[in-house]
Amino acid sequence: MTLLALSNVTASYGSSQVLFGANLRVAEGEVVALMGRNGMGKSTVVKCICRMMPSQGTLAFDTVDLSRLTSHQTARLGIGLAPEGRRCFAALTVFENLIAAARPGHWTFEKVVGLFPRLGERKTQRAASLSGGEQQMVAIGRALMTNPRLLILDEATEGLAPIIRQEIWAAITRLKLETGLSILVIDKSIRELRNVCDGAVILSRGRTVWSGTIEELTPQVTEQHIGV
Numbered sequence: 001m002t003l004l005a006l007s008n009v010t011a012s013y014g015s016s017q018v019l020f021g022a023n024l025r026v027a028e029g030e031v032v033a034l035m036g037r038n039g040m041g042k043s044t045v046v047k048c049i050c051r052m053m054p055s056q057g058t059l060a061f062d063t064v065d066l067s068r069l070t071s072h073q074t075a076r077l078g079i080g081l082a083p084e085g086r087r088c089f090a091a092l093t094v095f096e097n098l099i100a101a102a103r104p105g106h107w108t109f110e111k112v113v114g115l116f117p118r119l120g121e122r123k124t125q126r127a128a129s130l131s132g133g134e135q136q137m138v139a140i141g142r143a144l145m146t147n148p149r150l151l152i153l154d155e156a157t158e159g160l161a162p163i164i165r166q167e168i169w170a171a172i173t174r175l176k177l178e179t180g181l182s183i184l185v186i187d188k189s190i191r192e193l194r195n196v197c198d199g200a201v202i203l204s205r206g207r208t209v210w211s212g213t214i215e216e217l218t219p220q221v222t223e224q225h226i227g228v
Helices: 042-049 071-077 094-099 109-115 117-121 132-144 162-179 190-196 219-225
Strands: 002-013 016-027 031-035 056-061 079-082 150-154 182-186 199-204 207-213
Touching (some): 002 042, 016 031, 016 042, 016 182, 016 199, 042 150, 109 132, 109 162, 132 150, 132 162, 162 182, 162 190, 199 219
Parallel strands (some): 031 199, 150 182
Antiparallel strands (some): 002 016, 002 056, 199 207
């Protein structure tokens, strides 16, 4: 069953149009990569899904019209976001960050610590004192504790040390194998995406230019649309 569906979505920052027809589908239990070069509209798509900016076109989440909702209503509907840049509450402790938006369900503080043991060790530390990788773990854990049906990871491994990147990818793999959570991953690490994703969508200049299964994402496709 399709959980998230975007069709012909357009969006602008003031008079500057950024999206010209974005199409995207994520099924229940599916992990999908949203890919493209820098500045092609990936984070704008995320903002539209989470209702952080206005858009036109069809955005549906389990048949609910997202365009009619505010950002907090979208979150309550079951969309959890670990945003680009982490955006932890610097003055709050790890524990306080994680429970700030917690909702009842499978994901509790203990469950998040099971996924990221470092956060248990840092429970009483302020987020400002954490490394970038630890802050990223907090951001993902905070999104999980909203107990979402769809988790969006926007550049979750960007700028992190290799060992921390490995921990993040291992956690994403566990989420796929153990929970059946639907996940939309925005990332540039094609090798890791191949290991965890079921499908992929590529944006170029605000348009969806390719979509398919991860097996269909050949080197020729990535060379043509991403240049790697």
